[in-house]
Amino acid sequence: MKSYIAFLLGLVLLGTSCSRKAALTSALKPTGVGAAIVESSGGKQFAQTGSLLPQPVVVQVNDEQGTAVAGALVEFSAVPGVTFDPASALTDSSGQVTTNVSLGGMAGRYQITASTFDKSHKKLELKLQEVALGYQQTLGRHLNDQYCDRCHNSESTAERVSNYDNLEVKPHPFSEGDTLNKMTDADLTAIIINGGPALQKSALMPAWGNTLSKSDTQALIAYIRAVSDPPPSRNAGPLYVRTAE
Amino acid sequence: MNGKPTSLWQKLFGDSVRAFGVVSVIFLLSMAIAPAKNFFSEWRHYQHGYLSMIRNRSDANTLNRHFTGGIQQVWLPELGVVDRCTSCHVGLKEATLTDVASQPYRKHPPIPHNLDQFGCTTCHRGQGAATTVSEAHSSTLAWEQPIFPAKYIESSCGQCHRGQLPGTPQLNLGRALLARQGCLHCHIVKLPDGNTLKATDDPPSLSHIADKTSREWIFAWLKDPQAYASTSTMPNFKLSDDDARDISAFLVANSTPIGGDTVSLSAKASADPAAGASLYGESFCASCHAVQNAAGNIVGGDVGPELTRVGTKVKPEWLQAWLRNPRAYDPGTGMPHYRFNDGQVATLASFVQGKADSDFLAPVHLEPATPEQIAHGKRLVSDYGCASCHEIAGIKKPENFAPELSRIGSKPVTQLIFLSGMQHTLPDYIAGKIKNPRAFSPGLKMPQYTFTPQQIDALTTALLSLNDRSYSLPPSLSVPGRVETDYQPAGKAGKLMTDLACFSCHRINGHGGDMAPDLTSEGSSVQRDWLVQFFKSPGTLRPALIRRMPRFNLTDSEVNELTDYIMTVYQNPKVDRDSLPLSGYSQGQIELGKQLFYGKYSCQGCHIVDTKTDKGYIGPTLTQVGSRLTAAWIYEWLKNPQSLRPGTVEPNRSMSDEDARALTAFLMSQKGGEKSSGAAAKTTKNSAHAQEVAKR
Secondary structure: OHHHHHHHHHHHHHHHHOOOOOOOOOOOOOOOOOOEEEEEEOOOOEEEOOOEOOOOEEEEEEOOOOOEOOOOEEEEEOOOOOEEEOOEEEOOOOOEEEEEEEOOOOOEEEEEEEEEEOOOOOEEEEEEEEEEEOHHHHHHHHHHHHHHHHHHOOOOOOOOOOOHHHOOOOOOOOOEHHHHOOOOHHHHHHHHHHOHHHHOOOOOOOOOOOOOOHHHHHHHHHHHHHHOEOOOOOOOOOEEOOOOO | OOHHHHHHHHHHHOOHHHHHHHHHHHHHHHHHHHHHHHHOOHHHHHHHHHHHHHOOOOOHHHHHHHOOOOOOOEEEHHHOEEEOHHHOOOOOOOOOHHHOOOOOOOOOOOOOOOHHHHOOHHHHEOOOOOOOHHHHHOOOOOOOOOEOOHHHOHHHHOOOEOOOOOOOHHHHHHHHHHHHOOHHHHOOOEOOOOOEOOOOOOOOOOOOHHHHEOHHHHHHHHHOHHHHOOOOOOOEOOOOHHHHHHHHHHHHHHOOOOOOOOOOOOOOOOOOHHHHHHHHHHOOHHHOOEEEOOOOOEEEOOOOOOOOOHHHHEOHHHHHHHHHOHHHOOOOOOOOOOOOOHHHHHHHHHHHHOOOOHHHHOOOOOOOOOHHHHHHHHHHHHHOOHHHHOOEOOEOOOOOOOOOOOOHHHOOHHHOOOOOOOOOOHHHHHHHHHHOHHHHOOOOOOOEOOOOHHHHHHHHHHHHOOOHHHHHOOHHHOEOOOOOOOOOOOHHHHHHHHHOOHHHOOEEOOEEOOOOOOOOOHHHHEOHHHHHHHHHOOOOOOOOOOOOOOOOOOOHHHHHHHHHHHHHHOOOOOOOOOOOOOOOOOHHHHHHHHHHHHOOOOHHHOOOOOOOOOOOOOOOOOOOHHHHEOHHHHHHHHHOHHHHOOOOOOOOOOOOHHHHHHHHHHHHOOOOHHHHHHHHHHHHHHHHHHHHHHHO
């Protein structure tokens, strides 16, 4: 009973501390309605916790025929801590809305929802996932860029020519969740520290145990788990989804 | 009704006994408030919540054992930390709570520091001693330090770590921008260790500008530097047409010619239209200079200025003189003296002059300047602090032109003036100032920069790390960054190295750029004959590299001078280059080394020895490594690459002495020779690929 009262009091306190939250009423008047909302670009990006995604998120509203609808109201939402600039807007002449997204302060996956209404005022939703990298994953990303990426990433950039095509046995891109999710942390540690032969794999993967420290290896694994697509079933880190209001 | 209060009063305080009783009861009740307040405190509520959360977990016993009720505190007097955060954030140090996503019970994510040694507020700010949620996290009237938004958290690392850290890309970028974008020319930043941050950019002197460019160009540039070159670091001062007219008038009138810095060449440019482009390519101008291609992408290095419209800017006779010897116009330039002959100068100059954009100057029409305009221009140059960045004859570099930023990260919010609609926090203020400085007051002089939102966040992070706490932390915690020395090689070779601007790309003894290999140990690693050959015709060692060593057209005596100096002076004490022979290894050893190369160590993943079978792109091509490197260097490198070149990508394989000896024997047997033509073909193909990639 006592704890119940304390709990209620806590709720009241929490309530008062949140009372400053401004009521957000959209002043935008939609001039069009669509039948579907789809992603144009910007899903599955990585950014450091609390930071802007490198590219904006772009969504498009289409009608029944798949033609872009201008003037439809699109609203973005996610767990508190994720910010959108703008949080709601009308689609432009090409049916698109572009928003800059800053992720929350915790490392993990964030679900962001873009929504609009169809003719019968039914809510249409598009769910995207973005990944926030904490300190460990950020360090892992740095190590990946320095040591791993040139073989494990088949894409070349202006600054870095990929070595992927030159290798007889192809390395696994770190986003390849279907393969890497089956490997335990211990497996990944063994292959990073002792090289491919440790798991009866190619010697083209050298042993990094004398070059990378233990915490470096852990950071790399944290990064690999964070960028894995689909996410691993275990140790994926939290998924932040906004619960119904 | 009217009588009742009186009778109630009578009942309670009618006589002294009643009064005493009632007062006692009130007193007792009020005494009970203190424990009740304590009982209903927030932290107690969260501790109850924690206990009921862990009750049904499999690790409940361990977690219960670790749990101690009551107010918890981390007290670190030397850091000024009194942090009670763990009173509510109970599971912060519990390794098994990785699956808990809700606050305040989350485990702290892994960081390289122990929470008990640094506390919480050292990094997160907030009020450590507070015992309520709002006092701990929010800024109230009594407290100046709200909890830090996650996006700026890396600034806290910068309170102690002065150098680059692998896990703090945002802080690293912010600091680089601070040094590179000119901020430090006007703003002084003193560090707690007594050093002052130094700018890494070097804005050009304007004392002889009329030799180089026209008044029309100066006008257009002042109006909008980014319209001329999108990568320009010159900010936009939002000048009116009249002000830009008068400043350009003053700069031209104030400019003095330097003798011998313009030439009119008798030599004609090559008739072959492709000759200029190929000389530009062979000289690897793109390693330092960028050009915007047809697709709108900026391709090339950022050491020198972008050249997309340079033909619109520079005068032909100045350009020719500059290409012949840039040090005649600017003794401190980072541009090498290429020793082009007159024909090459004419060919390259006409190619570079062709990178022009006639639209840029088309709308600019200036009447001849009046003395009043020139005088007004001079006043404006002083007012805007142009001499903070640029050397201008007759104008002194202003001192304390802009506010010092040494402790900007602790500036009290009460001293700030915010724009309407802005959140009243220090990070928002700093970011707002960087984004749009003139919005804060029309009279402000700080110019408009063109930063991306990510760059603004990075700069804000770097500035927030300059705070009071960084001064009050014990100096023993401070981790110095890489120190740039003022190393300067001596003698004739030293002069030659300055003339060739070796330090624009190479680093030696802690001085110089990072684009090309560190040469501090070059004398121990390479063979003399190879180095001589390399100076005469710098081949490519790494097939996938876009930025390469240019050919400097050196004379034989210059090559010998440089080679002798490098071979003698730049030695690594760990490597005795005469301890192993350059040839004469047994066939058996060579064969064993070959097996190790292709089998156990699979070096072909990154290196090429046999151009027919190997494809590795990452390390240098090894087809003639036996003619290039010393055996002693190869052996030491195989044993521990990072000891010779810290941070190199080659992994340390902790090779046995036998394996390292056999691999050394195999590699020393790769002398090039008949294979080299194939290697050259392969290299050309690969570099063609690299250039193709660069074009995208």
